[in-house]
Amino acid sequence: MPVKPLSFLLLQxxxxxxxxxxxxxxxxxxHKVHKVNFNAGDLVFWFPRSHRTHFRGNLEQLPEFLKSIWQEFEITDQILFGDRRPVHRAAFDKAEQFGVRTHVFEEGYFRPFWVTLEREGVNGHSLLPRDPDWFRAAAGCLDAQPTEKPKRFHSAFRKRAAYDVLYHVAGLINSVLNPRYRIHAPITAPVEYAGYLSRFARLPKWRTRDAELINRLCKEAPKHPFFLLPLQLNSDAQIHHHSRFDNMHQVIxxxxxxxxxxxxxGARLLIKNHPLDMGLVNYPRHIRKLSKRLGLEGRVEYIETGNLDQALxxxxxxxxxxxxxxxxxxxxxxxxxxLSDPIYNLPGLTDQGDIDNFWQEPVKPDQNLFxxxxxxxxxxxQINGGFYCHNGISLAVENAANMLSTDQSPLQYLLEACPP
Structure with a gap:
């Protein structure tokens, strides 16, 4: 049970x-709970619950609106998904001034049976230290605790897709409910769905081709080593807000x-597309043009699917x-x-040298440190659970509610037990 009741504000x-x-x-x-909905999709998933306010203003009005909500409902804690969404930046930037703690959900750092829950930021804003010696010491502090094995569940893509369609179909009334709302994604839902349908229709053919290519590269690796470049989504906040790149074209x-x-x-480069890419960018054509210009024809391969574990x-x-x-x-x-600074970019884990030297002398990670x-x-x-299936949601809700109800987060405990 919590030490004292809290007052939570849920954002998007x-x-x-x-x-x-x-x-x-x-x-x-x-605890007390209040919800701010920003569009019709938010409202659909919240219905029929009360204790909600609908924000109909523009982003410039959001800081004052949030201030009034924090004060009116005596908010102690706010919860949001993704600290870089436009509707969250004012909440993320200003909450501490008003004594409000921020809890941020994100997809798991470890997948598929975990989701991320951190206080005051995730990814590039995470409070995790960047000192490998701290991780060694902190792991020692946890030696007496049993290693948690996650409960497994199956999260079908069709379930996630159905939720997404419901969210965007509801958004058709945003022009009436909230004409000032602008979705954070750069691509509209109809274009996104058309891209997915086209891409998924070709997956069976790609799977056979890509599996054969990976098998061949792995077989020839002793004589012709290959390097892997996994692509991320162009819409990924990790790219836009935590790297020097604007898109995957620049990365490639x-x-x-x-x-x-x-x-x-004799080395080769294998470029693998992201599994949730919408198929709207013609990466093969871009790679072919670059390969020809740079004299890399026959040395750069591209796959849409494939066994990542086998390739790695x-x-x-x-x-x-x-x-x-x-x-x-x-x-x-x-x-x-x-090529940027994620939470795992630590001396002893990732190669700390220059990319130009990496091709010649790549440094292996220290497995004890990992x-x-x-x-x-x-x-x-991390909390065991998921966002898009019944069993995954049930696990995530139970574990998140327990963590959110505590005054001290697990990371705060470690930082106090093992100061950086």
Missing amino acids: GVSSPFFARLADALRECG ESVLESFADNAPS GSAAGTVTVNSTVGIVALEKECPTLC EAFRKVVIYAT
């Missing part, structure tokens, strides 16, 4: 019933230029901006270089 969540069910659980714990061009100038002549198990190294694929690569003992990193990050920031 994922396109699923997760936030609504979390609110119900927090009320059962004795930067990596290929370095590879052309510095990689061993044989790859000479992985180059990523800040994708969670980097964590998977480290787990597979694959040398990894980051085990310490994983243990600490899961304890401090």
Whole structure:
């Protein structure tokens, strides 16, 4: 049970019933809960619950609106998904001035059975220290605690897609309900769905082709080493707000230029698309043009699908901006270089050198340090559960409600027990 009742404000969540069910659980714990809806999709998942306010203003009016909500409902804590959404930036930036704690949900750093919950920011805003010695010490503080194994569940993509369609169909009345609202995604829902339908129709053909290519690269790896470049979504906040790149075209061009100038002549580069890419960008054509210009024809391969674990198990190294694929690569003992500064970009884990040198002498991760990193990050920031299926949501709601009800977060406990 909580030490004292809290007053929570829920802002925008994922396109699923997760936030609504979390609110119900927090009320059962004795807390007060109020919700701000920004569009019709938010309202659909909240219905028929009361204790809500609809924001119909523009972003310039949002700071004063939030201030009035914080004061009127005596808010102690606010909960949101993604700290870089336009409707969240004022809440994220100003809350501390009014004594309001911020709890941020995000997709899991470790997947698929975890989601992220941190106080005061995630990803580039995470309060996790960037000192490998701290992770070793903090892991030691947790030695007496049992290693948590997540409860597994199946999250079908069709369920997530159905929730997303419901959210955007409801958005058809935004012109009446809130004409000033602008969705944070750069692509409209109809264009997005058309892209998905076209891409998914071709997946069966791609799976066979890509599996054969990965098998061949792995077989030839001893003689012709290959490096992996996993693509991220162009809409990813990790790219726009936590890197020097604007899109994946820039990433591909930067990596290929370095590879052309510095990689061993027999080395190859495998570029893998993101599994949730909408298929609206013609990456193969872009890669072919760059390869021809840089003299890399026959040395750069592109896949849409494929067994990532298999590729990482044989790859000479992985180059990523800040994708969670980097964590998977480290787990597979694959040398990894980051083009920005994700939470796992630590001396001893990722290669701290220049990308030009990485092709010649990639540095393997310290597996003892990685085990310490994983243990600490899961304890401090991950909760078992998911956002888009019944069992996953139930797990996430139960575990999140327990964490949100405590005065001290798991990370705060570690920071006090093992000061950086």
